[in-house]
Amino acid sequence: MMLTKPDAYYAAKKFIEYFDDFGRIDDYFRARKIERVRNIPSPLPGMSMEDDLFQNFDIHPQDMNFKIATIPNEQFDTLLEKTASFSPDESPGKTHKMVVFETTTNTICGFIRFGSPLINSKPRNEYLGDVPNLDIFNKRAIMGFNIVPAQPFGFNYLGGKLMAAICCSHASRRLLNKKYNTNFCLFETTSLYGNIKGASMYDGMKPFLRYKGDTQSKFLLTLGDDIYPEMKSWFTDKNGGEELIHKGASSRKLKMQTKMVSIIKSSLKHHDTKAYELFTDKISSAGDVTTQKRFYMSEYGYSNVKDVLLGETDQLERAENFDRFELENIITWWKKNASKRYDKLKRDKRLRNTLEVWNQETMNKIDIIR
DSSP states (O other): OOOOOOHHHHHHHHHHHHHTTTHHHHHHHHHHHHHHHHHHHOOOTTTGGGGGGGGOTTTTGGOOOOOEOOHHHHHHHHHHHHHOOSSOOOOOSOOOEEEEEETTOOOEEEEEEEEEOHHHHOOHHHHHSOOOHHHHHHHHHHEEEEEEOTTHHHHTHHHHHHHHHTTTTTTHHHHHHHHHHSSOOOEEEEEEEGGGGGGOOOTOOTTTTEEEEEEOHHHHHOOOTHHHHHHHHHHHHHHHTOOOOOOOOOOOHHHHHHHHHHHHHHHHHOOHHHHHHHHHHHHHHTTTTOOOEEEEEEOOTBSOOHHHTHHHHHOOOOOOOOOGHHHHHHHHHHHHHHHHHHHHHHHHTOOOOSSSSOOTTTTTSSOOOO
């Protein structure tokens, strides 16, 4: 597909203007979040989903108890959108969504979404010493895409560490094993904001999670919900009514955008070399907004995970600390650390006691990196 010169200029201008607004990754996240929040309908009086979120900030961590549960997809997606700093998108492959309830208040204190691991990862390859056989790896490994505490449960009680530790628990692993009829032995995840923050909520979580290095992340962020449908429709019209990417393709939005950029580049290169060079430079600079992310792994208390993932054996062996990954032991570990955090905040009078959710009133007030 070749665009006319005016059409190539038009499409290039739309992309450049959109990405020029973002100097850092958190600028992009806030813009996407504001788009999404505007589309969430206002609740009827007395019927807000937000009432399901943890809000009893006088309770001490030692008095809390937890259970893992599932809720309807629509409720999960809406509450996660209201809670998370980023705007979560679905990913291809495996997907399992669950919430963590604090049972004394019967309220949700966090959200977890598992998915299929990234196809390639430099820290993972270095850890394994080789690129794994993906058929074996995908049956044994799972990734945490969304690990989000309700706020300020996260701030007051180290809620992010609790959610991450629960991801590494045998309770979560057994649920996933049952759903996918396999035996998972590796959990991996990445920090959200990468190297624009000096630390991650996953730090200090040994043996449950261990830092394995930084990812190599330079890629073009996806277009927002306001502009993407417009450009998709525009390119479909220019392509004689046929969409650029077939409807059954995985990662369809990303592939659609990649195809758009490719068409713009080839068209500009044909019509105007200087415009092509300008557009290429701008798109390359837009990729600089993405950051290297800190990469973490859990072996669930097994001692020979590398051998299993590399196909050298299919029999897992338990390490001495295997039982530490049982849910009750994880919660005991969390209570000790959360108590120190809570008691210090209370002494310093820094406890937060107002539920933080994204809506029309708060969308320009919440600290996106929190």
